[in-house]
Amino acid sequence: MEQEVHEHEGLEEYALVLDYLSTGKSFSPKPEPLVQLLGETKFTLLEAVPKVTDIKVREKVYIGKGERDKIALIKARIMYNDLTQVAKNELPGAIVEILKGNEAKFVGIFNTASPLNIRMHSLELLPGIGKKHLNAILKARDEKEFTSFKDISERVPLLQDPIKLLVERIIEELKGESRFYMLTRPYARELGR
Numbered sequence: 001m002e003q004e005v006h007e008h009e010g011l012e013e014y015a016l017v018l019d020y021l022s023t024g025k026s027f028s029p030k031p032e033p034l035v036q037l038l039g040e041t042k043f044t045l046l047e048a049v050p051k052v053t054d055i056k057v058r059e060k061v062y063i064g065k066g067e068r069d070k071i072a073l074i075k076a077r078i079m080y081n082d083l084t085q086v087a088k089n090e091l092p093g094a095i096v097e098i099l100k101g102n103e104a105k106f107v108g109i110f111n112t113a114s115p116l117n118i119r120m121h122s123l124e125l126l127p128g129i130g131k132k133h134l135n136a137i138l139k140a141r142d143e144k145e146f147t148s149f150k151d152i153s154e155r156v157p158l159l160q161d162p163i164k165l166l167v168e169r170i171i172e173e174l175k176g177e178s179r180f181y182m183l184t185r186p187y188a189r190e191l192g193r
Helices: 002-009 084-100 103-113 131-143 148-154 162-174
Strands: 014-021 035-039 045-050 058-062 071-077
Touching: 002 014, 002 084, 035 084, 084 103, 084 162, 103 131, 103 162, 131 148, 148 162
Parallel strands: none
Antiparallel strands: 014 035, 014 058, 035 045, 045 071
16 A cells, blocks of 8 residues: 555655654554654645654655655555644644745746636735736746745735745645645545545
C-alpha cells in the first residue's frame, strides 16, 4: 500500500509533521502510533506510522521511496476533515514554513500565472484579488518579474501579504471548497465511499 500511495500522489519526498498521536486515534480498534503529515510539494495530507517516538510537530521528515529514518509506513492520503484539531491548528504555520522555504517557486506563480478562461485569471483564485489587484500585478510583472514575496508587496499597492493569500488559498483547496486547484492536488473521492 505504501508504494501505491506514493505513485498515486506524484511522490511527495518530504513532509512536515502536523500532529503525533502516540496511541493513534481514539476510535481506532488497534492502537498504534500515527502521525499526520503535510507534503512539501503539493500540500498532500497524509497519515503515517512512525518508526520512532521522538517526532516533533513541524519536524521535516523524509517520506520518499528510499530508506526512511522516522516514518515506517504511509497509511493513506487523508482529507482536511480527517485532521485532528491539533493538526488543523498547525496547518497554517506549516504552510508558511513551506512557502518561505521554497520562496522562488511560489513567487514564480505570480510571475507565470495565466488566464483560466476569457473571464477569469488564475490569480483571481487567491482570496482578495479582484480585477483591480490583478491588473496591478500584471502591470508590475510586465515591467519586471517579481523576485520575492517582499518585492510583490512593495510593487503592488494595497495588496495583502502574498504569503497570507497563498495560505488562505491552500487551506481552501485542502478543504475541497474549490472548483479550481492551482496549488494542491485535489482529493479524488473513490467510488462507493
